[in-house]
Amino acid sequence: MYxxxxxxxxxxxHLEKIVMQAKTNLSTEPEGHLRISIDQNKPRYYQCINDSKGIYIPRDEKELPRRLAQKGYNEAVIKKGETRLKQIKKITKNYSDDEIEKIYTSMNKARQLLVTPIEPTWDQLLTKWYEEEYQGKEFKEGTPLILTEKGERVRSKSEKILADYFYRKNILYKYEKPLHLKGYGTVYPDFTFLSKKTYQEIYWEHEGMMDKQDYARAAVRKIELYQINHIYPGDRLIITFETEQNVLNSKIIENLIEKYLI
Incomplete structure (x- = not known):
C-alpha cells in the first residue's frame, strides 16, 4: 500500500501546527503553574512559582486560574506533540511504502523470471486491472464520431481532451466502465482509474453542459448517487464542469491529475 x-x-x-499554536499561546501566559485543592467540595486555586504550595488565588479572581490551567494544557500539548513528531520523523526518515516491492523490482530480469513475488507489484496489479475486459455503453446511431489520440471513441470533444491528457501522461484508464450503484443500478463513469495510493478505483465524471437545466439536474442526481454509495468528491470521485461560457480549464486538469493520479 502507498x-x-x-x-x-x-x-x-498537523502536529507541527498544533505545537506552534500552543507555543504561541504560552508566550502570553503568567508565571508558574496552577495547583488545585478541594475544600468542602469546592476548588481552591493556587499560583505556584517557587513555593510548591503556591499563593492562594481569591475566588473573585476568575481570569488567573483559567490562564494558568490553559498554560498547563498548552505545555502538555507541546510535550506530547514534540514526542510524536520525533517518532514520526524517525519512522519516515528511512521508510518507503514500496520497499518490499523494490526487493523484487530491483532484481535483474533474468532473476525476476525465476521468482514469484509474495505480493504482486504495482505494475502487475495495474496491468491485470487494465486487461480485464468490460462492456462499455453503446453509442447510439447518429452520434458524432470523435476519436482520441489513442484511437478510442468518446462522446464529446471535452472527453477527448481529457482522454488525450491521460494518454500523454501514460495514465491507464477505462472509458465508460460500468459501475453498479446500490439503490439505482448501473452508471458509466466517464473515466475509471486504479489508484496507486489506495489500490481502489477512482472515477472521473465530466459534466459538460451545466448551463442546461435538465442536464444539470441529472448531473446533481448522479453525484448524489455516488455519495449515497460512499464514493465522495475529493476522495474517489473527481468532477469537472463546463458551460458554454466556461470551458474546460487545462490547468485544473493538470492539478487534478497531479493530486489524484500520479
Whole structure:
C-alpha cells in the first residue's frame, strides 16, 4: 500500500501546527503553574512559582486560574506533540511504502523470471486491472464520431481532451466502465482509474453542459448517487464542469491529475 508514509507526513504537518499554536499561546501566559485543592467540595486555586504550595488565588479572581490551567494544557500539548513528531520523523526518515516491492523490482530480469513475488507489484496489479475486459455503453446511431489520440471513441470533444491528457501522461484508464450503484443500478463513469495510493478505483465524471437545466439536474442526481454509495468528491470521485461560457480549464486538469493520479 502507498498510504502509510503519506498519512504520517500529513500527521506531521498537523502536529507541527498544533505545537506552534500552543507555543504561541504560552508566550502570553503568567508565571508558574496552577495547583488545585478541594475544600468542602469546592476548588481552591493556587499560583505556584517557587513555593510548591503556591499563593492562594481569591475566588473573585476568575481570569488567573483559567490562564494558568490553559498554560498547563498548552505545555502538555507541546510535550506530547514534540514526542510524536520525533517518532514520526524517525519512522519516515528511512521508510518507503514500496520497499518490499523494490526487493523484487530491483532484481535483474533474468532473476525476476525465476521468482514469484509474495505480493504482486504495482505494475502487475495495474496491468491485470487494465486487461480485464468490460462492456462499455453503446453509442447510439447518429452520434458524432470523435476519436482520441489513442484511437478510442468518446462522446464529446471535452472527453477527448481529457482522454488525450491521460494518454500523454501514460495514465491507464477505462472509458465508460460500468459501475453498479446500490439503490439505482448501473452508471458509466466517464473515466475509471486504479489508484496507486489506495489500490481502489477512482472515477472521473465530466459534466459538460451545466448551463442546461435538465442536464444539470441529472448531473446533481448522479453525484448524489455516488455519495449515497460512499464514493465522495475529493476522495474517489473527481468532477469537472463546463458551460458554454466556461470551458474546460487545462490547468485544473493538470492539478487534478497531479493530486489524484500520479
Amino acid at each position: 498510504k502509510l508514509k503519506n498519512m504520517l507526513l500529513q500527521e506531521q504537518k
